[in-house]
Amino acid sequence: MTGPILEARALSFRYPGGVRALDGLDLAFAPGSRNVVLGANGAGKSTLFMLLNGVLRPSGGQVFLNGEALDYGRAGLRKVRSKVGILFQDPDAQLVSADLREDISFGPMNLGLDVATVRRRVEKALVDTHLEDLADRPVHALSYGQKRRAGIAGLLAMEPEVLILDEPTAGLDHRAQGEFFELLDTLRADGLTVILSTHSIDLAYAWADRAFVLERGRLVASCHAHEFPEVFPTLPRFGFGLPRVIELQQALASCGLSLGDGPPPRDHAGLLRAIGDASLSWEYIEE
Structure with a gap:
């Protein structure tokens, strides 16, 4: 497949009462890519995600999955939600069963799969998210980070092509964040397309293959990874600070210390x- 796996064309949405949440967005996500959506609260990130997953229906424009416009009939929505999984900010909102194994089974069972297939998918999802030792634990007894992984396990059991994560690092400590992104990189290496929203400019700069910036429902910037060093210093006008790694590089440069001609870290x-x-070159110059 050479085209985008998921695409929005002229996408708009208004909530009841005429409140505009999105206005004419054009976005495309490449298969197997890591994508980040940046924007202040109210910029439209969560609304966009619910449109991409078929939870909401556009007021204007269209969403395309593998080149086909979303079908909002029962069968069409069942298809898109099996292919495009979404993890909301509150993990408790997606944990519906008493114990973890049963909870992960919920999605594939609703697809009408046979028991053996459901069991295989559930066990694989438990292993992929490193939750196999917790499979029989009540979901209310899981830690916050474990609930995040449990939510992803439930989505993986559906065998999606795209994983959408709304503020996935909110509430996670430093160690849990590291484990979370190790998991995402493993999934991406297996071909899964990942789209996440964040307020962290450092995370976006370090992790993504492509970044999209929303402001008041409009797309105001987008760039590929090789463009990040030029584009990210322009984002403070949208309310973001500079990535700390850029600030440190600028501080070194102001002291006359160059990091060489390679791509900036x-x-x-x-x-x-x-x-x-x-530092090896600096020592040589000093001598």
């Missing part, structure tokens, strides 16, 4: 490596 670990490599 996009995360803390990459910056430390670049400083380590550059």
Whole structure:
């Protein structure tokens, strides 16, 4: 497949009372890509996600999955929700059963699959999310981070092509965030397309293949990863600070210290490596 797996064309949405949430969005997500949607509260991120998953129906424009316009009939919605899984901000809103294994079974059972297929999918989802030791635990006894992974496990059991995550790192400590993104990178390596929203400019800069910026329901910026070093310094006008790794690079440059001619690092670990490599040149110059 060479075209986008999921696409919005001239997408608009108004809530009852005429409140405009989205206005003419054009977005496309490549198969197997890592995408981040940035925007302040009220920018339209959650509304966009519910439109991409068929939870909401557009006031104008269309959503396309694998080149086909979404069908909002019962069979069409069943298809899109099996292909495009969404994890909302509150994990408790998606945990519906008494224990974890039963909860993960809920989605594939509703697809009408046979018992053996459901069992296979559930066990694989438990392994993929590292929850197999918690399979029989009551969902209310899970930690917040475990509930996040449980929500993803329930989506994976549906075998989706696209995973949409609304503020997935909210409420997670540093260690849990690291484990969460290790899981996402594993899923992406298996071909899953990942789309997430965040307020963290550092996360977006370090992780994504493509970034989209929303402001008051409009798309005001979008760029591919190779464009990040040029585009991200322009985002403060939309209420974002600079990624800290860019701030540190600028501070080093102001002291006359160059990190070389290679691509600028996009995360803390990459910056430390670049400083380590550059320090050899600095020592040589001093001598």
